[in-house]
Amino acid sequence: MSAFSPPKRYPVPGRPGLFSSYQWHPGMNDDVILRVSKSSLGDFGFCQQQSFIKRVLGIKSEETEAMIRGSNVHDSIERFYQDVSVSYAASMKSYGLENVEKYFMEFVGEGDPKRGPYELDEEQHLTKYMKLEAERFMNCADPHFFLPIGNEVSLDAVVTIEGQLVHLTGIVDRLFADAEGIPHVHELKTGMWKDHKPSKWSNMREEMAYYVMLLKECDHEVLGGLECERWGWDHTGGYASKEGEEPDAVWRGVEDVRQKDMDSMMDKLRLLVRTYNQYKGDLDGRAFALIDFWRAQEVICEPWCDLKGYCPRYEKILWPYPQEG
Numbered sequence: 001m002s003a004f005s006p007p008k009r010y011p012v013p014g015r016p017g018l019f020s021s022y023q024w025h026p027g028m029n030d031d032v033i034l035r036v037s038k039s040s041l042g043d044f045g046f047c048q049q050q051s052f053i054k055r056v057l058g059i060k061s062e063e064t065e066a067m068i069r070g071s072n073v074h075d076s077i078e079r080f081y082q083d084v085s086v087s088y089a090a091s092m093k094s095y096g097l098e099n100v101e102k103y104f105m106e107f108v109g110e111g112d113p114k115r116g117p118y119e120l121d122e123e124q125h126l127t128k129y130m131k132l133e134a135e136r137f138m139n140c141a142d143p144h145f146f147l148p149i150g151n152e153v154s155l156d157a158v159v160t161i162e163g164q165l166v167h168l169t170g171i172v173d174r175l176f177a178d179a180e181g182i183p184h185v186h187e188l189k190t191g192m193w194k195d196h197k198p199s200k201w202s203n204m205r206e207e208m209a210y211y212v213m214l215l216k217e218c219d220h221e222v223l224g225g226l227e228c229e230r231w232g233w234d235h236t237g238g239y240a241s242k243e244g245e246e247p248d249a250v251w252r253g254v255e256d257v258r259q260k261d262m263d264s265m266m267d268k269l270r271l272l273v274r275t276y277n278q279y280k281g282d283l284d285g286r287a288f289a290l291i292d293f294w295r296a297q298e299v300i301c302e303p304w305c306d307l308k309g310y311c312p313r314y315e316k317i318l319w320p321y322p323q324e325g
């Protein structure tokens with residue numbers, strides 16, 4: 001893990017002289033506002049204290065194999081949509097699925113141009129993905145609707161939440177539109193989908209809700225103000241419908257935007273802003289709650305959290321006041 005990082009601030013695109021920071025607190029200059037991304041909001045929803053350690057104190061976890069695999073697969077799929085020739089694929093369509101599949105498989109390379117050869121089963125993830133996309137292509141009445149209208153698009157919005165200016169930022173993996181022009185935002189994950197876990201559904205839906213809000217509020221010259229009506233996500237690690245089942249094909253789900261999840265995402269965002277409003281800009285993270293549900297320590301903290309050394313539940317090194325327990 002790295003040592004503490006000094007406060008970082010990032011220019012807010014399209015707002016000259018305005019910056020945003022994950023280390024924001026009410027005592028900062030007016031030209032710096034709170035920065036929120038889909039993952040910082042997700043971290044906060046998972047464990048507020050962990051998000052304080054990561055985002056505010058700047059302690060980073062080591063890069064894991066899952067992260068490297070995720071970056072390689074994401075980058076490869078982004079290149080696929082940039083480079084694929086829909087006209088050529090359409091000419092293959094009359095020769096059958098195998099030929100479209102064969103063409104799409106040409107985009108599965110053996111490595112990443114920047115990170116080097118694949119060593120973490122990236123080809124398996126990409127092969128499964130290309131097979132699924134070849135099937136989707138065969139089912140597209142007009143092949144031009146196969147391509148996304150947005151491919152890894154960076155979006156930014158400045159909104160007021162709880163009376164505070166907040167910079168929302170994010171990169172949408174893909175945005176599609178059907179023949180009627182109905183927009184649909186779609187996310188890619190390389191992990192395994194656990195269909196039987198309600199928390200997986202609610203977390204994914206809240207992630208998608210963040211993008212739906214971002215698209216509506218952003219300043220993007222083409223996509224700004226877009227009202228998404230559907231969302232969906234892929235898991236190239238496959239899926240299991242019950243505990244212990246081996247994952248196989250890519251899991252793909254699409255559904256209408258759900259107001260219930262838009263509301264719960266907004267509740268989380270408001271709580272995040274209220275929490276930061278209590279933060280004084282020092283090492284005191286007591287405004288950020290510890291993860292706390294039945295057996296949380298046993299099933300989350302002990303086996304999974306690699307930031308225990310910075311958490312008041314364990315070594316407590318950063319807490320200058322009486323400890324819990």
Ligand code: SF4
Pocket residue numbers: 047048049050053290291300301302305306307308311312313
């Ligand atoms: S040890 Fe538990 S409570 Fe502490 S930061 Fe990690 S997940 Fe959160």
